[in-house]
Amino acid sequence: MDDRASAAKPNRPRLSLHVPEPPARPGQEPDFSHIMVPEAGATRCPDIAEPESALRDLPYGLVRVLDEAGRAVGPWDPRLDPDTLRAGLRTILKTRLFDDRMFRAHRQGKTSFYMKSLGEEAIGAAQALALEAGDMNFPSYRMLSWLMARGYPLLDLCNQIFSNERDPLRGRQLPILYSARDYGFYSLSGNVGSRFGHAVGWAMASAYKHDDAIAVGHVGDGTTAEGDFHEALTFASVYKAPVILCVENNQWAISSFSGIAGAGATTFAAKALAYGIPGLRVDGNDFLAVYAATLWAADRARANFGPTLIEFFTYRAAGHSTSDDPTRYRPEDEASKWPLGDPLERLKQHLIALGEWSDERHEALTSELTAEIKAAVKHAEAIGTLGVSKPNPREMFEDVFAEPDWRILEQRREAGV
Numbered sequence: 001m002d003d004r005a006s007a008a009k010p011n012r013p014r015l016s017l018h019v020p021e022p023p024a025r026p027g028q029e030p031d032f033s034h035i036m037v038p039e040a041g042a043t044r045c046p047d048i049a050e051p052e053s054a055l056r057d058l059p060y061g062l063v064r065v066l067d068e069a070g071r072a073v074g075p076w077d078p079r080l081d082p083d084t085l086r087a088g089l090r091t092i093l094k095t096r097l098f099d100d101r102m103f104r105a106h107r108q109g110k111t112s113f114y115m116k117s118l119g120e121e122a123i124g125a126a127q128a129l130a131l132e133a134g135d136m137n138f139p140s141y142r143m144l145s146w147l148m149a150r151g152y153p154l155l156d157l158c159n160q161i162f163s164n165e166r167d168p169l170r171g172r173q174l175p176i177l178y179s180a181r182d183y184g185f186y187s188l189s190g191n192v193g194s195r196f197g198h199a200v201g202w203a204m205a206s207a208y209k210h211d212d213a214i215a216v217g218h219v220g221d222g223t224t225a226e227g228d229f230h231e232a233l234t235f236a237s238v239y240k241a242p243v244i245l246c247v248e249n250n251q252w253a254i255s256s257f258s259g260i261a262g263a264g265a266t267t268f269a270a271k272a273l274a275y276g277i278p279g280l281r282v283d284g285n286d287f288l289a290v291y292a293a294t295l296w297a298a299d300r301a302r303a304n305f306g307p308t309l310i311e312f313f314t315y316r317a318a319g320h321s322t323s324d325d326p327t328r329y330r331p332e333d334e335a336s337k338w339p340l341g342d343p344l345e346r347l348k349q350h351l352i353a354l355g356e357w358s359d360e361r362h363e364a365l366t367s368e369l370t371a372e373i374k375a376a377v378k379h380a381e382a383i384g385t386l387g388v389s390k391p392n393p394r395e396m397f398e399d400v401f402a403e404p405d406w407r408i409l410e411q412r413r414e415a416g417v
């Protein structure tokens, strides 16, 4: 075959297929030298009324507010008061401590599955605080910090994760696929990408009804390779939906790196250009930058300027889930070398630099939150952990459709409940 091809076209180079490879594999030195980190404050902050045609440099910048010394600098500084900053810190810390506790609970056989958001907690935390109560988040599974910021009860989280008889979703979902409409948190789905279209549809409905609520949707970098991503962007652009579409570029899908989803060719924020909507690229480990970019996009949406695509540039410091072993596909110490640091440490440093926080207060908060989590876990354990107590199987057929569908009726009959 090869011989025939070269004999037929002697002057042509042979084609070669480009298969992207991450810069480092297990056993090699982590290599982030390809990542350009602009100075904090370097990316401009345009007026929300500027047309998309004037914003085309933004997808190639990186909105950063916190500098190396923990100071807030530049035009994107949201000038938050210390109470909001402390609320952000508390949320990030609570999410991290809860994640750790649940990861251990999985190893102890108390739940079947868990996913951490380690390193990405600033995104949900800042957005939950920046957006309003009537707005709706169509989340990815690394958005626990949104629920933490909005005060969702820890006991309900534990009951769902332990799959016990008080599971608020009555066994209809995986342990970490939460649903909490009253907290602005639309049901999660195991089908990655499906929430993007729903976010756009919900936002279109809000505009159609002349309401004032906006939607925010999330996908990971890997999920941008799904058709749902592109369909959602088309609808959002055509109907100028009041929606913020977010890509959490945490560098990895399960074991495939972001290059497999196209990161080598352009930025994820730049995907917005083809749809004629603004794209922002934002330091996802910088609570202030996430807050400011979210507000900017929310203000645009509320003023009928339409959707914004935001790429949050971050790093998934933990494994993909409890089923994953990241040491099989990336250097073990890669997370510690991430050039944009740790969102918890950076916000803590900022508050300390402002004179609004201290190591002692941080330790006291850690103890307080640890005790709160421990109490919720103990309470949920008393109700039951995996396999020990269960919701009544009959309930999984209820509250699925407004009127029970014939399939539901048939399945319920077959199950004899």
Ligand SMILES: Cc1ncc(C[n+]2csc(CCOP(=O)(O)OP(=O)(O)O)c2C)c(N)n1
Binding pocket: 140, 142, 190, 191, 192, 193, 219, 220, 221, 222, 223, 224, 248, 250, 252, 253, 254, 316, 320
């Ligand atoms: C439609 C669909 N395809 C594949 C999967 C299997 N799957 C679950 S998570 C995942 C990786 C997603 O990666 P990314 O979007 O980057 O999110 P991250 O886990 O990095 O936050 C895949 C392929 C799925 N759940 N749904």
